Amino acid sequence: MPRVWDVPVQDSTRVRDVRVAAEDAAALAGLDERRLAAVSLVATELATNLLKHAQAGQVLVDVVDPPAAREGRPGRAVQITAIDHGPGIAHVAGALRDGFSTTGSLGAGLGTCRRLADDFDVHSVFGRGTVAVARVGPAAEEAVQGGGGPSMASEVRAGGVNVPFAGADFSGDAWAWVRSGDRLTLMLADGLGHGSEAALASTAAVEALRHWAHLPPAESLRELHSALSGTRGAAVAVAQLDTWAGRLRFAGIGNVTARLREGDRWRSLLSMPGIVGVHRPRTVREDEVAWSAQSLLIVHTDGLPGRWTPPPGTGVPPADPAVTAAVAVRDAGSPARPVRDDTAVVVLAPVPPDRS
Numbered sequence: 001m002p003r004v005w006d007v008p009v010q011d012s013t014r015v016r017d018v019r020v021a022a023e024d025a026a027a028l029a030g031l032d033e034r035r036l037a038a039v040s041l042v043a044t045e046l047a048t049n050l051l052k053h054a055q056a057g058q059v060l061v062d063v064v065d066p067p068a069a070r071e072g073r074p075g076r077a078v079q080i081t082a083i084d085h086g087p088g089i090a091h092v093a094g095a096l097r098d099g100f101s102t103t104g105s106l107g108a109g110l111g112t113c114r115r116l117a118d119d120f121d122v123h124s125v126f127g128r129g130t131v132a133v134a135r136v137g138p139a140a141e142e143a144v145q146g147g148g149g150p151s152m153a154s155e156v157r158a159g160g161v162n163v164p165f166a167g168a169d170f171s172g173d174a175w176a177w178v179r180s181g182d183r184l185t186l187m188l189a190d191g192l193g194h195g196s197e198a199a200l201a202s203t204a205a206v207e208a209l210r211h212w213a214h215l216p217p218a219e220s221l222r223e224l225h226s227a228l229s230g231t232r233g234a235a236v237a238v239a240q241l242d243t244w245a246g247r248l249r250f251a252g253i254g255n256v257t258a259r260l261r262e263g264d265r266w267r268s269l270l271s272m273p274g275i276v277g278v279h280r281p282r283t284v285r286e287d288e289v290a291w292s293a294q295s296l297l298i299v300h301t302d303g304l305p306g307r308w309t310p311p312p313g314t315g316v317p318p319a320d321p322a323v324t325a326a327v328a329v330r331d332a333g334s335p336a337r338p339v340r341d342d343t344a345v346v347v348l349a350p351v352p353p354d355r356s
Helices: 013-029 033-054 109-116 140-147 196-212 217-227 321-332
Strands: 005-009 057-064 077-084 119-125 129-136 156-163 173-180 183-191 234-242 247-253 257-262 265-269 287-290 296-300 343-350
Touching: 005 013, 005 033, 013 033, 013 057, 013 077, 033 057, 033 077, 033 109, 033 129, 057 156, 077 321, 109 119, 109 129, 119 321, 129 321, 156 173, 156 183, 156 321, 173 196, 173 343, 183 196, 183 217, 183 296, 183 343, 196 217, 196 234, 217 234, 217 247, 234 296, 247 257, 265 287, 296 321, 321 343
Parallel strands: none
Antiparallel strands: 005 057, 057 077, 077 129, 119 129, 156 343, 173 183, 183 234, 234 247, 247 287, 257 265, 257 296, 296 343
């Protein structure tokens, strides 16, 4: 089941909680001692920065697939996401340099995180807050052995964040993506309700996807329906990108929302009513649309408002897709609308030319 740690950071005692959560995640991911030490330090620095610069914030710790897919099963990575509503960073590039500090400290925080992490990205809007995402996976030689070959550059990358309801240990939402030749398949599942039973359903969807990702989305959903039989069921969305043809296919069942950026507008990709594993519609609609270097796909569960629309400019490179997802979670929330379910957001985005 997708274990997710959601740690509110309001005082210095919670920095230790973030570090322990990150070390637990590193153990779950099977990282060696050297990489575990890197995870521990990155988590500590990000949590400490929340207190120094924003007085409070939230840290999400999860075990995820790396954002750049390659053939086979790559080693999984610990993802640490720090979110705040603080004053923001006026000069992000400067803040990433060692020695930069606005509080009289050594200024090693963000620079250290960028050095130690396999992936590190920051999004900050002055006056609105900051999101930072770091991922630490297995050592390079382990990743090559686990993936069955050298890392392959990909034209797209995927990322997401998962927030369990009310700080629960397990989220009923789960996501995964799989590469099969020129096809990249991204799935988001929302187990009915929340808690451990919902998590069992979404986990079953993730495991089944690894067997059926080569199929078109509508056919994948048919196989997933059989795989989820006996669980409480889930809302599931499947997006499949053919990188050679530049075409995106999408199909969904249940209350999972998908929006595709086309130029300067957002297009909704519709899901059919039903519950995968419990009640599947006779026919499943499958959208097929063009995909370009300017496209961006955002898929989210009903923890976010169904009418939420990404703001203009969301996901403009070089933002890491998980950063885009975390910004969506932060900015879509409102004290007037308390969250009543797990919340997951996943993003499929082209790799910027300077990062390919």
